[in-house]
Amino acid sequence: MFKIGNLNIKNRIIAAPMAGVTDKAFRIIAKEFGCGLVYTEMVSDKGLIYEQARTEAIANINEEEPPVTVQIFGSDVESLVLAARKIEKLGAPIIDINMGCPTPKIIKNGDGAALMLDLPKARQIIREVVKAVTVPVTVKFRKGFSPDNVNALELAGIAETEGASAVAIHGRTREQYYSGKADWDIIKLIKQNLTIPVIGNGDIWTAEAALKMIEYTNCDAIMIGRASLGNPFIFQEAVELVENGFRIEPPTIEERINTAIYHLELASKYKGEALATREMRKHLAWYSKGIKGAAKIRVAINQTSNQAEMIDLIKSLATISTE
Numbered sequence: 645m646f647k648i649g650n651l652n653i654k655n656r657i658i659a660a661p662m663a664g665v666t667d668k669a670f671r672i673i674a675k676e677f678g679c680g681l682v683y684t685e686m687v688s689d690k691g692l693i694y695e696q697a698r699t700e701a702i703a704n705i706n707e708e709e710p711p712v713t714v715q716i717f718g719s720d721v722e723s724l725v726l727a728a729r730k731i732e733k734l735g736a737p738i739i740d741i742n743m744g745c746p747t748p749k750i751i752k753n754g755d756g757a758a759l760m761l762d763l764p765k766a767r768q769i770i771r772e773v774v775k776a777v778t779v780p781v782t783v784k785f786r787k788g789f790s791p792d793n794v795n796a797l798e799l800a801g802i803a804e805t806e807g808a809s810a811v812a813i814h815g816r817t818r819e820q821y822y823s824g825k826a827d828w829d830i831i832k833l834i835k836q837n838l839t840i841p842v843i844g845n846g847d848i849w850t851a852e853a854a855l856k857m858i859e860y861t862n863c864d865a866i867m868i869g870r871a872s873l874g875n876p877f878i879f880q881e882a883v884e885l886v887e888n889g890f891r892i893e894p895p896t897i898e899e900r901i902n903t904a905i906y907h908l909e910l911a912s913k914y915k916g917e918a919l920a921t922r923e924m925r926k927h928l929a930w931y932s933k934g935i936k937g938a939a940k941i942r943v944a945i946n947q948t949s950n951q952a953e954m955i956d957l958i959k960s961l962a963t964i965s966t967e
């Protein structure tokens with residue numbers, strides 16, 4: 645257990661925010677597989693202020709077991725403050741500010757990792773957002789913007805000074821996107837220099853790696869992103885290993901199929917069948933990765949917008965894998 649502000653987080657395994665992935669259905673499953681904390685997809689400050697339905701849907705955490713962190717992005721201090729207040733009113737127990745997104749569309753507006761190029765502004769944003777709400781505020785960022793601009797330690801110090809309740813660090817620069825290896829030494833260095841909780845992130849592909857990051861960096865918690873695509877089982881594996889010292893078996897094909905169907909049903913419940921079946925295509929490609937003969941079924945999955953038909957196709961993964 646550790647604390648973010650005065651909130652107890654029941655274990656050290658956290659689901660990373662992923663736009664287009666970590667929607668309500670995904671978060672419910674991540675929690676059921678044991679995550680101590682989950683994040684929403686990043687939510688646009690402007691979208692919230694202008695009450696865009698799509699943005700509000702992304703920020704909606706109704707019916708979810710707390711705590712859930714709602715992540716906002718933007719670079720205008722006033723808009724971020726208004727958005728944070730709004731999110732607090734909607735019931736967010738923790739608000740995170742995105743200072744790590746590398747996407748050109750985001751960077752071009754001065755948002756996400758672009759804020760690592762303007763630390764005075766990053767400072768002002770953190771200070772004002774912290775002042776504007778009563779819930780804990782956290783900040784997620786990268787190692788730096790580029791190899792000549794590695795300033796995560798400085799930004800972490802700023803976050804702590806300005807009242808952030810935790811920081812999450814992805815050990816890559818913006819220029820690296822997702823290439824190369826995540827630098828765990830920067831996480832270790834930041835942990836050595838901060839008193840607020842430090843969440844380590846980057847390249848945790850197995851439960852063993854989760855444990856290794858904690859041992860290597862001494863970070864307070866770890867955050868898993870890409871390894872959980874179609875594989876929420878990794879959360880349970882990591883919780884069991886890190887918190888209880890147990891290694892659990894990887895899921896069987898039946899467990900993968902049942903979880904994929906459950907994921908589809910949750911997605912349909914919250915987004916409606918048409919959108920859910922479309923969005924589930926990518927999740928199902930991930931869930932079925934490595935299953936012998938799945939390629940043919942994926943083609944059929946990508947052609948249906950009917951939930952019952954999609955479920956039949958998912959079930960058929962069990963039979964082809966034994967053929």
Ligand SMILES: Cc1cc2nc3c(=O)[nH]c(=O)nc-3n(C[C@H](O)[C@H](O)[C@H](O)COP(=O)(O)O)c2cc1C
Pocket residue numbers: 660661662663664665685686715742744745784814845846847848867868869870871
């Ligand atoms: C598809 C995708 C979407 C992402 N969206 C976000 C986001 O909305 N906010 C954010 O802070 N990070 C986002 N990230 C970054 C992840 O949170 C995480 O920092 C990164 O994937 C490294 O962790 P990993 O090696 O465990 O995947 C995204 C990553 C991926 C792959």
